Amino acid sequence: MNSIGSVLVVTSIDDPTADLVTAELHDRGVPVTRFDSGDFPTTLAVTATITGDGLSGTLSTPSRIADLASVRSLYYRRPSGFTFPGLDAQTARFALAEARYGLGGVLASLPACLYVNHPHRIGDAEFKPSGLAAAVDAGFTVPPTLITSNPDAARDFIGRHGPVLYKPLSAPPDSLDGSSRTVNVADVTADEIDDAVNTTAHLFQHRVDKIADVRVTVIGSRVFCVRIDSGLLDWRTDYDRLSYSVVEPPPGIREALHAYLSQFWLAFGAFDFAIDRYGAWWFLECNPSGQWAWLQEETGLPMVAAMADLLEKGR
Template sequence: MTKDDRPVLVVTNLDDPTADIVIAELHDRGVPVVRFDSGDFPATLSCSAFIGGTGGWRGSMQTPSRRAELGAVRAMYYRRPSGFSFPHLDRQDERFAVAQARYGLGGVLTSLPGCLYVNHPNRIGDAEYKPAGLAAAAAAGFVLPPTLITNVPDDARAFIKEHRRAIFKPISVPLYLVDGTSQTVPVTEVTADEIDDSVAGTMHLFQQRVDKSADIRVTVIGEQIFAVRIDSGLLDWRTDYGTHTYTPVATPPTVQRAMRAYLKHFRLVFGAFDFALTDSGEWIFIECNPSGQWAWMEPPTGLPMTAALADLLEGGLHGQ
């Protein structure tokens, strides 16, 4: 099999327009793509893997329309696949089957020989721990707002009183449904009087509110950096995309160095960084999403992010 015949695996859920755009770009370049969702297993996804002696995994993965040889995958674009599910089994048998699928099929997918991961599933898992991300950001040299993670109500009240204006935001955002519709859990401003004993029930993240003039989303794709200023006038710009204006901006060298250090720490090749921009021009680190969205910013800015990601996937490890 030649390099040109080696496929890119795209692992994501069925409804992923960002992945659709990247797949279309790869298709236009003649790069073979095998797309699947882990939730397809075992109904429409099968895998047989062999290892022994020297060398890595041999065998294949197969969907109804595509087949990928495990030793010939050039790159994997790991987005947001759904979880394994076996609804026809009782709860105990389903737990067992899910574990076998996760550590069996999932284990094979995380150890493919010669494969570039964008990003590696295990590295995504590491980086999605917000406390770990904040610690890595501080070590990398970013400026962070004062932050408290706690389940002690009195400590939360004291923090809010000390910093006067504070916000609450989720540490992690699982699927949250209201009347059957997926909802964004927004960042909200909070006062000390609003803190009650329910805070003791689990961990909460409180942060000093940044007096910002705009937000900045920086998408790092391999060696390329795409920074976009987002003007919305909102505390949480994700709550109303209709208010936004987008402007490409240059990234300060100090921020670039910190982003590289951050990505190196987690061994990521892609990251979507969020910053608050102050009136004085300071970039305040908010977070980095290792599976963040980016495609909606390309049309209004003209930034070639799709091409950059396709370049990365097409080149595989040989392009690094």
Template sequence: MDGRPVLVCTQDEDATADLVIAELNRRRVPVLRFDPGQDFPALAVLAARTGAGGWGGRLTVGERTADLSAVRALYHRRPNVYATDGGRQTARFAAQENRRGLGGVLGALPGCLYVSHPQAIARAEYKPAQLDVATRVGLTVPATLITNDPVEAKAFCAEQPSIYKPLHAGAYDIRGEPAGIWAAPVGPGEIDGAVARSAHLFQAHVPKVADARVVVAGDQVFSARITAPPGVVDWRAEYRSLAYEPVTCPEGMRGALARFLADFGLRFGAFDFAVTADDAWWFLECNPNGQWAWLQAAAGLPITNAIADLLANGASHHD
């Protein structure tokens, strides 16, 4: 593969990655797209060697080969977990070796810009860490309780209007159909012993009039106001009934967002805020690898170009 390539690690069907790859192709930036979890070792061959300048060697996927020492950037989108094959014990061993071998090399490429580094993304997915960092960088955070104590939960929900939301947006099925667990109001009368079965996140309910999603890619910031029907707590449950408009972040917030991402070592973040009638923005969460393609289309935000800029420029312009 001629020139310094960009590696794109994601699943076969990823319309968001497709937009970025198309833009990189338009700019004549070489791209090697593959899914480490699915393609290795059946479709991909790794031959990596240590050297004075860091890891070198090659990664071959099908008929395309990338020089590991020349990778300018790695776009970690949404690859599958490392696949298993064979007996259970052997399969578990192989999957862990693949994750630490291929994944370890991909996470230690010399001169490579990561958008973002897989380990940074993993660390930033913990909501308690997010809320701590958000508070420290100066963002406004609602009162929050994380507990498995029904007595504590009941007392918290009696103190103020509250919501419950999951700590992780994992896959969940109801009667075989995929379903989302959205943030929802909860009162003290709804708290029972089931709280003791796992950690729960309860948060003061912000009296919002709208939501805002802020996408940060490198030093570029894009914001959209999202208006849902009255009474909707979690706008993700009402995608078909939303209105969007591009807006500007409040004065001083850009610096706080940059400090938030720097604390986690991220170069991308999709932030969610609740917006009140006095135009105060309350931090809810940051998805370190969040979706943005639908927002680009709905609010007219050039996010594809911003991410392509990061990847095409590579580490020399940022590190």
């Protein structure tokens, strides 16, 4: 099947959010080519030519052929990494780099394509210090934050801005005895700081005295705000304790959301805020690849339709 004007959906096989969006686009008669970049080169093939007329060529899966010159939009979610199990370690490293810069470079260079989001811009926005600095520039209220490898600086910051949380700067995949695990957000006191801090960079942040959280999902021009009540330090640690309500943002928040996304050239963002007892919204982070579809089920907000609208329209 030749899918001219396709929407490309780049994600892993197990992605319920992408499933919903793909089904919605299919129901609308919009051609979709879905694939995992980790399928390359086994069941995914690319042939791209760059001439004076620009980039052209095809991307092929077992059931679709997408014309690279007429892709209307690309929905980049969370694809798996390239793997080359049949090669020795050194050759596999070379093949992985070539795949990343070859296939990855083609996908990042599609003409007249709307990216949701562009993979390079996702990478930029995933740096937490960059995100916090951009949030200040956009006009959000941001908790005092320290990034350091100096134990004395950490103790001094906790003394001046306590209570303070420790937050991981990244979320690398990790496992123990076959089970996945993450580094959780946690309270930290000055007497817990030791010389282990000087082994790498650490992020410490003033803990907002919050009464609730808000997840704000921005899809193009659409803004969906959901208040989350849990009583938890980090609501993501126990979804069974969460209750949801649709809310309107305070004055200035909508403008700041779009200003933030514009700094990174993003069309989508999943923002987290803490609400204090005075009703102020404190910016915590923005995930350029964040989850959102479960909020439609909990609230009835038309978020899948909004994403399909954006991808169908394209640039």
